[in-house]
Amino acid sequence: MKYILTIAFCAISTLIIAQEAEITSLEFTGLKRTKSSFLSRLVKVKTGTAYDSLKVATDIARLNRLPGIAKASVSDSISADGKHHLTYYVVENFTIIPGLRISEANDESFAFRASVFEFNFLGESQILGGFYQRDVFDSYGGFWEAPFLFTNKLGLGVNYIRNTTFEPIYLIESGINYTKQDNGGEVYGMYEIDFLNKVELGVKVYEERYDFNDTQIDANFPNDLTADKVAIRGEYEYFKLDIDYQYFDGFTNILDARYIIGGSGLLEEGLVARNATAYYKRVGEKGNWASRLQLGLASFNDSEFAPFTVDNQFNLRGAGNDSARGTAFTSFNTEYRHTLLEKGWFVIQGNAFTDIGSWRAPRGDFDQLASIRNIQAYSGLGLRFIHKRIFNAVIRLDYGVGWGATKNRGLVFGIGQYF
Structure with a gap:
């Protein structure tokens, strides 16, 4: 009882x-x-x-x-x-954000990319926007993404991009200039597995085209290459990050893999995969240490039309625009950010950085990734001008200088933190 x-x-x-x-x-x-x-x-x-x-x-x-x-x-x-x-x-936050990127095109003309995005469309964290780019030729694109369209876990995104650029392809040591066109649209779904993990799955249908521009090259080189392609894309993201305005603390990892169907000859089909791992650590009251490791691999290695590039905006600050191509790459970026001034909504942040990267050239071996002759390294200083009440309102200025045999150097301007 x-x-x-x-x-x-x-x-x-x-x-x-x-x-x-x-x-x-x-x-x-x-x-x-x-x-x-x-x-x-x-x-x-x-x-x-x-x-x-x-x-x-x-x-x-x-x-x-x-x-x-x-x-x-x-x-x-x-x-x-x-x-x-x-x-x-x-x-x-204020979420209607204009963007501007200024650079020098590969023919040494003025190039820019202007965009405007609304990151809280309809008051439901939807993203709506587009861009216009002048890089010798005109390019434009439109995007819509609704991460929580169907449920608090399931969403949808669509985009269309008509991208035309003037790029060097290294069929010979000095490079051959092509007009590259990449025109097509993508539909993708997003699903949040739990608070830390989410996935995306999408299909992109597009035309990839290269038109020969140089007239002084041997006629044996192709005058144009065209392929109608389909890319099946999967993405997995792990996000464990505490955010307090300009300060980040935690760890993120993004794996993006796509299988490309429909290529032939120099425009091969196959798997292209990238993985980016980032670690952030608060240092005292005003400091933030940030590091990122990126790895990339293409299953094809017999084409000079390689998917990875050395570029100021993506991996090595100071290297220039599209200065090299590769079918595999590794890059490491690390920087210390320190708040120099904070008054209400406005922040000035300084940073000191080092970027290191290595590429496997088309038809090259994996040994190239570890070869001292193939490693590029840059260090430099930068400033960030941050508005705390506007989403991603970070005006970024970095000046990078190459180490040793790497002679390139330059100013890199952008919107948003580098990573």
């Missing part, structure tokens, strides 16, 4: 505690453009359920990831009867 009474007492006590820990209200304050109905669907804490401090902390981290939110925090008011009344305080 006493066992029955003990069990009954425990059950009643558990019920009373659960009732006392119940969440009876949940509201969002500070919202201007973001819909409260969207956030209610996104967060894991629900009214009428038992209070869970871990879920609340996860919700705050989730809200801080959204482009439309600069900073989220929570207040928990507990009533006399033990009920929890949660208020999520939100400071919103």
Whole structure:
């Protein structure tokens, strides 16, 4: 009998505690453009359920990831009867972001890329935007992405890009200039496995075309190459990052793999895969150490039309634009960021960086990746001008200088942190 009474007492006590820990209200304050109905669907804490401090902390981290939110925090008011009344305080970002990238084209003419994107379209963290680029020729593209279109885990994205550039292809040592066209569209789905892991799966249908521009080259070289291709793309992202305005702390990894169908000859079909691993560490009150390791591999190695390039904007600051191509690569970027000035919404951040990379040339061996003759290294200093209330509003200036036999150097301008 006493066992029955003990069990009954425990059950009643558990019920009373659960009732006392119940969440009876949940509201969002500070919202201007973001819909409260969207956030209610996104967060894991629900009214009428038992209070869970871990879920609340996860919700705050989730809200801080959204482009439309600069900073989220929570207040928990507990009533006399033990009920929890949660208020999520939100400071919103301005999310209509123009972009500008200026460079020198491969024919030494002025080149630029201008864009505008809305990162909180319809108040539901959808991305809508496009770009126009002049790089000897005209290019443009449009993008729409809704990560939570169907549920709080499942979304959809589409894009169309008509890209035409003037690029060197190293069929001979000095390079041959081609007009490269890459025109097509992609549809892809996004699924959040859990708070730390998500995947994407997409299909891109496009035409890849190279038109011969140089007139002083032997006629045996191809005058034009064209292939209608289909790329099946898969992406996996691990994201464990604490974000506090300009400060990052944590670890991320993105694996992007695509199998290209429809190529032939010099425009081969096959697998192209990239992996980027980044680690961020807060240093004191004003410092941030950031490092990134990138690896890339193409299954084909017999074509000079290789998928990976050495470029200021992607791997080596100071190297120039499309200065080399490879069918495999590795690059390592590390930098120390320090807040020099912070006044309300405005931040000036300085950084010192080192970028190191190596490439496997077409028809080359993997030994080239470790060859001292094939390794390029750059170091330099930079500045960041940051608006804390505008999403990704980081104006970036870096000046990189090559080490040893690497003679290149130059200023790199961009929008957003380098990584």
